[in-house]
Amino acid sequence: MDTIIDAHHVTKTYNPKTIPVVAVNSVHMHLERGEFTALVGPSGSGKTTLLNLIGGLDKPDTGSIMIHGTDITRLSANQLIDFRLRNIGFVFQAFNLIPVLSARENVELIMQLQGLPKNEINQRVETLFHQIGLEDKLDTRPAQLSGGQQQRVAVARALASRPQVVLADEPTANLDSKSAANLLDIMAKLNQEENMTFIFSTHDQRVIERARRVITLVDGKIFSDTAVVDTSLPHGISPA
Amino acid sequence: MAWRNIWRNKVRSVVIITSIALGLVAGIFIMGLYDGMLTDRLNTVIRQEVSHLQLHNPEFQKDYEAIYSIEHAMEIVELIRSEDYVKAVSARTIAHGMLATSTGSAGVQITGVQQDDEHLVSRLNDKLIEGEGLVGDRRNPIVIGKKLADKVKISLGSKLVLTFTDREYNIVSAAFRVTGIYQSANAPLDERNVYVQSADLNRLMLLEDACHEIAVLLNSDNELVVAQQKLSGRYPELMIENWQQLSPETKLMIETTDTYSIIFIGIIMLALMFGIINTMLMAILERTREIGMLVALGMNKLRLFLLVLWETVLLTLAGAPFGLILSWLVIMYFNQSGIDISSFSGAAMSGFGFSSLLYPEFPWLKIPLVLYIVGVTALLASLFPSYKALRLVPVEAMRQ
Numbered sequence: 001m002d003t004i005i006d007a008h009h010v011t012k013t014y015n016p017k018t019i020p021v022v023a024v025n026s027v028h029m030h031l032e033r034g035e036f037t038a039l040v041g042p043s044g045s046g047k048t049t050l051l052n053l054i055g056g057l058d059k060p061d062t063g064s065i066m067i068h069g070t071d072i073t074r075l076s077a078n079q080l081i082d083f084r085l086r087n088i089g090f091v092f093q094a095f096n097l098i099p100v101l102s103a104r105e106n107v108e109l110i111m112q113l114q115g116l117p118k119n120e121i122n123q124r125v126e127t128l129f130h131q132i133g134l135e136d137k138l139d140t141r142p143a144q145l146s147g148g149q150q151q152r153v154a155v156a157r158a159l160a161s162r163p164q165v166v167l168a169d170e171p172t173a174n175l176d177s178k179s180a181a182n183l184l185d186i187m188a189k190l191n192q193e194e195n196m197t198f199i200f201s202t203h204d205q206r207v208i209e210r211a212r213r214v215i216t217l218v219d220g221k222i223f224s225d226t227a228v229v230d231t232s233l234p235h236g237i238s239p240a
Numbered sequence: 241m242a243w244r245n246i247w248r249n250k251v252r253s254v255v256i257i258t259s260i261a262l263g264l265v266a267g268i269f270i271m272g273l274y275d276g277m278l279t280d281r282l283n284t285v286i287r288q289e290v291s292h293l294q295l296h297n298p299e300f301q302k303d304y305e306a307i308y309s310i311e312h313a314m315e316i317v318e319l320i321r322s323e324d325y326v327k328a329v330s331a332r333t334i335a336h337g338m339l340a341t342s343t344g345s346a347g348v349q350i351t352g353v354q355q356d357d358e359h360l361v362s363r364l365n366d367k368l369i370e371g372e373g374l375v376g377d378r379r380n381p382i383v384i385g386k387k388l389a390d391k392v393k394i395s396l397g398s399k400l401v402l403t404f405t406d407r408e409y410n411i412v413s414a415a416f417r418v419t420g421i422y423q424s425a426n427a428p429l430d431e432r433n434v435y436v437q438s439a440d441l442n443r444l445m446l447l448e449d450a451c452h453e454i455a456v457l458l459n460s461d462n463e464l465v466v467a468q469q470k471l472s473g474r475y476p477e478l479m480i481e482n483w484q485q486l487s488p489e490t491k492l493m494i495e496t497t498d499t500y501s502i503i504f505i506g507i508i509m510l511a512l513m514f515g516i517i518n519t520m521l522m523a524i525l526e527r528t529r530e531i532g533m534l535v536a537l538g539m540n541k542l543r544l545f546l547l548v549l550w551e552t553v554l555l556t557l558a559g560a561p562f563g564l565i566l567s568w569l570v571i572m573y574f575n576q577s578g579i580d581i582s583s584f585s586g587a588a589m590s591g592f593g594f595s596s597l598l599y600p601e602f603p604w605l606k607i608p609l610v611l612y613i614v615g616v617t618a619l620l621a622s623l624f625p626s627y628k629a630l631r632l633v634p635v636e637a638m639r640q
Contacts, residue, residue: 084536086538
């Protein structure tokens, strides 16, 4: 197996000098390539903080986080930006597409930041929009897209740079049931086709049901880590 | 992306772009006004006062003594007049002395001229507001400035006495009758300069065929250097000076006015800079979450800095074309109609040798400099908003 995430003794405390709040408390986590994992737990359990730490958006107070062999806790701020660009894809609850750019431009932006050649960008955009089923919305601005469509574009953006890990923070929270199911199908398919590692923080039972592994956090600690075995289906694909 | 970001808040961007355009209009209009004033002053200096070139005996300008004259002046005048680059030539005899009437006296420069020649060089006839000047058979006619006439309380037909020294240092007094009163744009000159016939003055100063000054008006301002070199080569015994040497205050005025107009534009742009900074700070504040997201996705600090800088530059430069076009239209309108400031500062302007009717000119040559100032303003204005954007921490920014 190919280890993608290896976190040891990861602790994060907010307000350490005033009223300390331990958001993540000595967490150990190990994920292999291609896993489709849900981080669950009540509000304030540390799901988003753990995602931010894995994504290199925040630094732990103690512990180490290895992403595909790189200890990101030792990287400088600039190195972390470059690391995120090439290794981490983010999907946010509020989509966070840039409103002045078209759907295509939103996805292209990441690859432009990577400095990919124009023809490669075009090919990748076409492939991704085909995968998310929005070929006819390439030049549409986010405001003209539905919530589900916007989140699909956000997924395409997250996958554009061919990251090692895709981190999705409550990706279905703002979607209706149909859009959420559709989005999960697409992500599961992409997980399968691109063999990328997906981690979701979620309260959404629909997401939890589709995950192949569910890690439950309570008070910043891993309460349970359950693998869902369903040999009849590829990763995360729901039964008809 | 930067250009599209500008138009997220159209009203705000239009307001700041309009401010920049109007600021430029104000600055360029002032520049144009200064340029028009200077062109007018330069024309007055060259075509009504000192001409392009003057020839003197090298000793004359030290003490203005009658003995330091140009001999065989008429012969020289005719030779110079025959040059193809010369438009007009006037020989002047000059004396410094006292003008006295029954009601007052004043120190004056007495300039002896042939009226027709002088008219071609300094538009003397056009300045006459009363009388016919030095024409006619009357003995010892004199033309005086209106300001001097008012000061010593004399009018057309009045008699006055001029006292000065001849070339043998004898004091000479002679009676003259006012046959013309002139008024130019230069009030101080009107107050101290009187014109008489050169024949009368030469006779009184015992100068015969000599004069003290030969004023040369060229066909074109561009021929100044060549003409000065040619005449200097031909008459090495004479001092030949151009208008810049004869009227250094005009040259200084042109140089300093250019500086003032640039400072004025700089002050306007400095004031506008705060407006631009404010606009960009609001834009950054509104997009805190988005900027945090961009950094999270992998936009490095240099790219983020360039994005904000480029937005600021585009926002600022967007106002420049409108400002330039509008200022051109405004200046062209007033270039045709003129701006009459005689009602509130005409006397003051005249006191400095400027016309009270101003014709602004579009300062084409200074436009690159104006654009440079606008560009620098944009760059400076972008620094603080860029700094604020760079200081955002992605996790905190995305929580907002």
